[in-house]
Amino acid sequence: MVKVNIDGRDLEVEAGTRLIKAAIDAGIDIPHYCWHPRLSVAANCRMCLVEVEKAPKLLPSCEIPVRDGMVVRTASPRVLEARQAVMEFMLLNHPIDCPICDQAGECKLQDYYMAHDRTGSRFAGLKVAKKKAQPLGSTVMLDEERCINCTRCVRFMDEIAHRPLLGQFDRGDRAVIGVFPGRPLEDPYSLNVVDICPVGALTSRDFRFKVRAWFLKSADSVCPGCARGCNMRVDHYENEIQRLVPRDNDAVNQGWMCDEGRFTYREIHDPKTQITTPHVRMASGEYSPISWEAARQKVAEMLAPFVGETDGSLGLALSAQQTTEGITAFVELAEQLLQVDAYAILGRAEGEGDDLLRVADKNPNRAGAELVLEAYSIFDEGPDLLRRGLEEKRVRALIMVGGDYSAGDSADVSAWTAALAESKVICFASNWTESARAASLVLPLASYAEQDGTFVNAQGRMQRIHRALKPLGGRKTALEAATFTAEALGAGARWRIRDFGAAFGELKKRTGLLRGVEPLKIGPSGVSLEADVADGVQGPDADEDALGQMSSSKRPPSHPTGSSSAPSHA
């Protein structure tokens, strides 16, 4: 530990910490472009210059490690003058096309111009014209004129994605970022360069011209794309998700997110497959929309043989895409009101995994679903056994929560849908999946973005998802769906699990893993059920925001693969 004095404040920081990190951790803002806490130091933007006593010149604080007895001034007249000069220089050739730039509103050039420059340009010549709107690949658009050549994107591709597809070409005011001919920027993590680009040079082609940044409303959530559970922000406008962007969480995804996860919002708004009203299968095999009242009668009629003492042939299939609370509510429903003999956790088919973030298990809450079944001491039959049960008529009726099914190969899926078509199936689903297309009654279920809840990721970390959208059409959240079914069965006031807290409370009563976890106090980075909670500790970061979490971390920016291994569910 060394002692430094920054702006009159005595700080004690670890030796070797960069000055900018020490300052930002202490809440002293130093403007910067090229420095990124998770990337190597380039020190090329010169925005973070500070005055260090006994140093003859201003020093870039991103590169200078702290030394004992250092006295630093981050807002002296000399520093402010230098910042203004740097800003003027950065904007010398900037096209100032903010009206058509997607970055406008969240652009560091705009922010720092307002904070540190606010003067007109003294440049009398012609600006250097460069190429605009150049697609670098299928996901990222480059505008060379807006680029300030901070090389964050180049360093990201080198150091984090390990696929150095981006490079810096040419010199001086003609320097540009680009790809090699015939080698477009095609990488599972390509859109992270858009997030870290401090200006509008790299923008998302998916988000291009969709909505201005200042119209967006956000909800903190967790990516439903795989069992990693990357922390993300759902940016929405007019009840439609516009984009998904990562949040910092050192324990899970650092600050990154894969492209696959970012595009998971598409199916929520896909008009071809989304389900927003109840449907019943007619004799012809076609589905016709019905009212919720008609659906209620249909549910009551279908489930009547399974109330009370029966021979038992009802199954409950729970999708690992659903929230822990939704699954708990349906398990409670089965325990309290129905005679269910076969439980199974289903989910989506396995996909690609890698050593950075993506996990082969494409279900965000398999660990949560297992946690619930374990808490109720229920045996999970799994997809194969449940299919065989349907085929052998051991299970003659099925409630599906989420229309997901995966098995070994596609032959299994067709056998599954054939078995479903033979049985009485109530399927709660958000989209027309293969299973939904084989069910006798299809009821619209809200997606993760339309409800509150928790997901437990493959590392055993419980994380909160927050509702971003109002449920589309007549969709019901998983809790509302369980309540609807309970009311259809005539439970009425006896049914108490009507909200998030009640469902969580029921689950908490039955498992020691959740001891000390308060659902509404789970912080933005979640709680680890194995470590923190076993000791009754909520985790030190419970009430901090994501940024605080990032800066309070003592770990130096390192490659994420080193810190977390791929989980075992793959």
Add this chain to the structure above:
Amino acid sequence: MSKVLDIHGSKPNEEGVTEVGHEPTTADRLYVPAIAAGLKTTIRHFFKNLIGKEKYTQTIQYPDQKVEYPERFRGMHRLVPREDGTSRCVACYMCQTACPARCIHIVAGESEDPSIEKYPVVFEIDELRCVVCGLCVEACPCDAIRMDTGYHPKPVYSREDADFGKADLLKNFGRHETEGSRRTARPPATAAGTGRVDRSSGDGGAGGATGGY
């Protein structure tokens, strides 16, 4: 704040609110003095108009007589065209952002012309919601929207008809504009999107686009 009638001499309560009231006087209860006071004004105006030199009358015989609107009267919106007849608008959403009545609806799209990049596929103004404040005109960095037509939106039979689209708004003319003068209208100060802004040409065009860069 205007004068508070604190007849009861009330003190502010713990929320800082002073309760005030008005105890009607005998004159108030009789009503007649108040009526007489009102009539006095009416009668004064009547005789001034009848025999006085300066008339008080403000009545206009509309529609035979019309008031000439002032130069900066804010009338119906129009979209200013480029020389090729397309709108100057680059779909930056500044007007929609500034609009307090939320009457502007824009959908942006990718232009086929690479020097333009972004253009409004849909540009609608709901003239029924519009509060005629003119903030959209002030917000526009490209001088693409103006309210200098000098006339009101035409009356319509249904609410939908009050949604004026891009084509309708492009057809509108400025009150001092003719078909000839319009085609030679000053090009936008900055062709936002080209990025080839020559600052030596003065007028702070680029600065106008973004408020000061």
